[in-house]
Amino acid sequence: MAKIHELSETLTNQIAAGEVIERPASVVKELIENSIDAGASRIRIDFTEAGLKQIVVQDNGSGIEADQIDLAFMRHATSKINNERDLFRVATLGFRGEALASIAAVSQVEILTRASGVKGTRAEFSGGQKKLQEDAAAQKGTQIIVNNLFFNTPARLKYLRSPRTEMTKIIDIVNRVALGYSKIAFTLTNNGKVLFRTAGNGNLQQTVANIYGRPVAEKMLPIKMENADFKINGLISRPELTRSTRNFISILLNGRYIRNYQLNAAIMDGYANKMDSRHYPVAVIAIKVDPFLVDVNVHPTKQEVRLSKEKELGRLISQAISEAIMEKQDSLNTFSEI
Numbered sequence: 001m002a003k004i005h006e007l008s009e010t011l012t013n014q015i016a017a018g019e020v021i022e023r024p025a026s027v028v029k030e031l032i033e034n035s036i037d038a039g040a041s042r043i044r045i046d047f048t049e050a051g052l053k054q055i056v057v058q059d060n061g062s063g064i065e066a067d068q069i070d071l072a073f074m075r076h077a078t079s080k081i082n083n084e085r086d087l088f089r090v091a092t093l094g095f096r097g098e099a100l101a102s103i104a105a106v107s108q109v110e111i112l113t114r115a116s117g118v119k120g121t122r123a124e125f126s127g128g129q130k131k132l133q134e135d136a137a138a139q140k141g142t143q144i145i146v147n148n149l150f151f152n153t154p155a156r157l158k159y160l161r162s163p164r165t166e167m168t169k170i171i172d173i174v175n176r177v178a179l180g181y182s183k184i185a186f187t188l189t190n191n192g193k194v195l196f197r198t199a200g201n202g203n204l205q206q207t208v209a210n211i212y213g214r215p216v217a218e219k220m221l222p223i224k225m226e227n228a229d230f231k232i233n234g235l236i237s238r239p240e241l242t243r244s245t246r247n248f249i250s251i252l253l254n255g256r257y258i259r260n261y262q263l264n265a266a267i268m269d270g271y272a273n274k275m276d277s278r279h280y281p282v283a284v285i286a287i288k289v290d291p292f293l294v295d296v297n298v299h300p301t302k303q304e305v306r307l308s309k310e311k312e313l314g315r316l317i318s319q320a321i322s323e324a325i326m327e328k329q330d331s332l333n334t335f336s337e338i
């Protein structure tokens with residue numbers, strides 16, 4: 001056997017990238033989550049060739065100062081948590097400090113950023129190595145350009161699905177994040193063509209209209225319910241508006257889009273006999289909970305979380321839905337922000 005030795009940082013970042021960055025849509029997800037954590041009110045996402053040629057995410061958030069760039073791209077370096085206590089009360093979407101390092105390890109990244117009151121900075125990385133950093137004129141905020149994703153990991157490239165499927169996955173994740181943040185104005189373009197734009201005015205029904213179209217938005221009912229642990233807010237479709245997949249159900253837990261089988265089942269329970277099997281609603285359900293009840297550190301992409309009192313939450317969701325359907329409230333009223 002060969003002697004044991006420590007792996008280089010470039011190599012460990014590539015290994016980590018395998019977990020966090022599975023496909024172009026993972027890059028998009030990580031970058032927009034960073035923009036949200038940076039307090040952006042406008043986020044623009046552009047991609048070409050299913051994201052393999054280029055993904056650009058631009059925000060008007062806090063920006064990064066020149067002397068922080070290296071840290072931002074270093075694995076396990078983050079501005080979001082400090083100690084063990086914070087780990088159990090994560091209030092941001094990110095906290096693992098892995099995304100930028102992982103993305104940079106498997107692509108060619110350019111960053112143009114400016115924090116308020118300082119000069120802008122531009123830097124380039126390729127396959128995890130920094131190539132350049134210089135002063136540059138920039139608007140406040142951050143623009144990250146990811147070129148040639150997986151150029152140095154041919155095995156990963158081979159695993160990708162068709163360009164059409166990869167593109168659908170990008171659109172899907174941006175849709176769901178935009179639904180969770182109706183106060184942020186999102187624009188998504190593919191090859192320069194606008195796929196959708198949200199107004200960013202905090203009106204969830206309008207956001208649903210921007211994403212799924214006005215006819216869908218008009219068939220949505222507001223839901224609102226809370227108990228000592230959870231606060232639920234959102235829109236669900238009237239039972240007559242159905243879809244043949246679950247893909248139009250978005251559950252956001254403290255602003256984080258999650259997948260959760262139990263909660264999906266709870267939604268269906270709420271519709272009870274009003275929707276037959278093989279039909280699913282359109283739903284945006286935003287749940288607020290004390291971060292202490294959620295362990296987000298279960299999965300590298302954080303789409304699966306561990307939730308205390310999950311059964312109780314399920315019951316609350318079912319109840320909120322069945323009451324909303326019974327009341328059949330008028331659809332086109334204004335909604336509180338979520």
Ligand code: ADP
Nearest residue numbers: 034038072078079094095096097098099100142
């Ligand atoms: P994490 O989000 O888990 O902290 P990332 O690798 O995604 O890890 O980002 C590392 C750090 O870079 C963040 O903690 C943040 O300080 C900074 N950063 C990343 N993206 C942005 C952005 N769009 N605007 C401002 N700061 C950013």
Ligand code: MG
Nearest residue numbers: 030034094099
């Ligand atoms: Mg992040």
